[in-house]
Amino acid sequence: xxxxxxxxxxxxxxxxxxxxxxxxxxxxxxxxxxxxxxxxxxxxxxxxxxxxxxxxxxxxxxxxxxxxxxxxxxxxxxxxxxxxxxxxxxxxxxxxxxxxxxxxxxxxxxxxxxxxxxxxxxxxxxxxxxxxxxxxxxxxxx
Numbered sequence: 695x696x697x698x699x700x701x702x703x704x705x706x707x708x709x710x711x712x713x714x715x716x717x718x719x720x721x722x723x724x725x726x727x728x729x730x731x732x733x734x735x736x737x738x739x740x741x742x743x744x745x746x747x748x749x750x751x752x753x754x755x756x757x758x759x760x761x762x763x764x765x766x767x768x769x770x771x772x773x774x775x776x777x778x779x780x781x782x783x784x785x786x787x788x789x790x791x792x793x794x795x796x797x798x799x800x801x802x803x804x805x806x807x808x809x810x811x812x813x814x815x816x817x818x819x820x821x822x823x824x825x826x827x828x829x830x831x832x833x834x835x836x
Contacts, residue, residue: 729791
């Protein structure tokens with residue numbers, strides 16, 4: 695119960711941050727919907743609901759692939775001395791949102807069949823990538 699409360703608090707914080715980004719960041723549409731969906735799913739946890747599981751899986755996979763792409767892109771571009779990347783401030787909330795919903799899925803899932811190990815491995819992979827993105831660019835400003 696305590697863990698679910700902490701997950702909900704972090705989710706509400708991400709939702710609030712997403713709403714602030716929608717007001718101040720002109721490219722909010724490229725980042726905020728992904729981590730806001732993950733945050734909303736972390737606040738309202740219905741692991742037995744098929745729609746919730748589908749949306750959480752989509753947010754994990756899409757957000758994980760997107761985080762991986764952004765990490766790869768920004769890491770490649772950062773080596774150029776003349777480019778200042780202000781968009782890197784969008785990686786920490788994205789990484790935190792995907793890590794949060796991955797954590798919720800991993801703690802709520804039940805492994806009863808061998809295929810569930812594959813599913814959990816995929817979720818764990820994207821959780822690790824997202825957490826890496828979060829800690830790499832944590833100061834929310836570039």
